[in-house]
Amino acid sequence: KSAVWKTTVPGRGNSSPIVWGDRIFLTTGYGNGERLSMLAFSRGDGKQLWETFIPQSGVEYVHPKNGFASATPTTDGKLIYASFGRHGLFAFDFNGKIVWQHKFGIIDNQHGPAGSPVLYKNRIFIYQDANPAPGQSAFVGAFDKATGKPIWQTPRGETVGWGSAIVITAGERDELIVSSQRRVAAYDPITGKELWTARGMNFEVIPTPVVGHGLVFASSGRAGPTMAIRPGGSGDVTNTHVDYYSADVSLKP
Numbered sequence: 001k002s003a004v005w006k007t008t009v010p011g012r013g014n015s016s017p018i019v020w021g022d023r024i025f026l027t028t029g030y031g032n033g034e035r036l037s038m039l040a041f042s043r044g045d046g047k048q049l050w051e052t053f054i055p056q057s058g059v060e061y062v063h064p065k066n067g068f069a070s071a072t073p074t075t076d077g078k079l080i081y082a083s084f085g086r087h088g089l090f091a092f093d094f095n096g097k098i099v100w101q102h103k104f105g106i107i108d109n110q111h112g113p114a115g116s117p118v119l120y121k122n123r124i125f126i127y128q129d130a131n132p133a134p135g136q137s138a139f140v141g142a143f144d145k146a147t148g149k150p151i152w153q154t155p156r157g158e159t160v161g162w163g164s165a166i167v168i169t170a171g172e173r174d175e176l177i178v179s180s181q182r183r184v185a186a187y188d189p190i191t192g193k194e195l196w197t198a199r200g201m202n203f204e205v206i207p208t209p210v211v212g213h214g215l216v217f218a219s220s221g222r223a224g225p226t227m228a229i230r231p232g233g234s235g236d237v238t239n240t241h242v243d244y245y246s247a248d249v250s251l252k253p
Contacts, residue, residue, distance in 0.1 A: 007046035009039070012113070013069030018034070020075050023094065027082055029068030033059045036084050038070055038092050050096035058104065060085050060113025070114040070162075071227070074124075081124055081145065083112030089126065089148055101155045102148035106133040114162035120176075120189055123151055129161030129180045140165065140178055140187060152192035158182070163164060168216065170231035177220040179209045184229060196233040198242055200225055215243060 003219045011028030018025050024041040033197040036056060040049040062068055079099055087140035088111040108131040118125040120142075127140035141153035167189055168175050175186040175195060181203060186195040202224025209218040219226040229237070230243035 006039060010051075011035075011069070012067050014067040015069050015116075016072040017041075018073055018075060018080075020077055023049070023079050024074050025075065027069035027073055028066070028069065033062065033068035036087065038073065038080065038082055038090070038096070040094075040096060045163050052092060052096040052098060054084055054087060054090055054098070055101065056084075056087050057106070058086070060087075060109070060112060063125065064113040066114065068079065068112070070112065071131070072116040072164075074117055074119050076119055079145070081119065083113065083117050083126055085109060089117060089124065089143060091145070091148060100148035101164050102150070103144055104128060105136055107131075107136060108133070109162070110160055111162070116164040118167060118176075119145065119166065120167045120174075122146070123189075125165050125167070125176055125189070127156065127161070127165055127178050129158035131157060131159050140176070140192070140247035142189065142192060153186060154192040154194065155182075156185075160204050162206045164211055166211065168211050168231060173229055173232075175211050177216055177218075179207070180205050184216065184218045184227065185186070186211065186231060186233075196231075196235060196237045196241070198227060198229045198239045199236070200227055200242070200245060209243075 011030045013028045015027045022043045026039045029036045037051050037053045039051050056231045071083040074211045082090050085092045091099040123142040138156040139153045142151040158181040165178050174189050176189045178185050183197050183199045202220035207219045215228045226246045230241040
């Protein structure tokens, strides 16, 4: 079948579009990252409805294979939430107005930011594993979706990572899963306390974990292992809850 409509998207970015009702939302960037924006299109005919540019704090370095708008936005049907790296988390209403912004400060993402925000109840999760500026730390954090104010932030020791977190139900509790440098970790979504960790990932991790058959599947990517982990554990579960571990030694750097 032929396409119903086709619309050119201005700028450049690696993020995915999201759909809510009759709207399509997408982030993009212009030039060398000097201008970043959120776009809204009509789902019915592809017409661009609005574009809102964000206030920025300088320009972020990105790898040539990356873009300046790599994080996919998310929505609860009331606001659209998006991450723009060092420029922070943003919430937009459905008319394109910026409702709030939470800045993170200058964080060296090495190849540029990519992780997408995750909605859970009244909060948004995101993690920043990067070489931080002086006085800052890599972290996983929860932010109030109505105001953008931090609810909790748990420091992390990782220095690179570009994936997105996921939230799963494991028995009688929910777990926030982060797959990144050297390990997969689970956090309490309510308090930010680390629940368990499984070691064995590669140095640079991009893929977001997936869930099925009662397991968390985490892949390091092109040069590392894939792990299948049973959630619900406590502490270091590397030797007790990793049901499958596969690595092609020939691909390791």
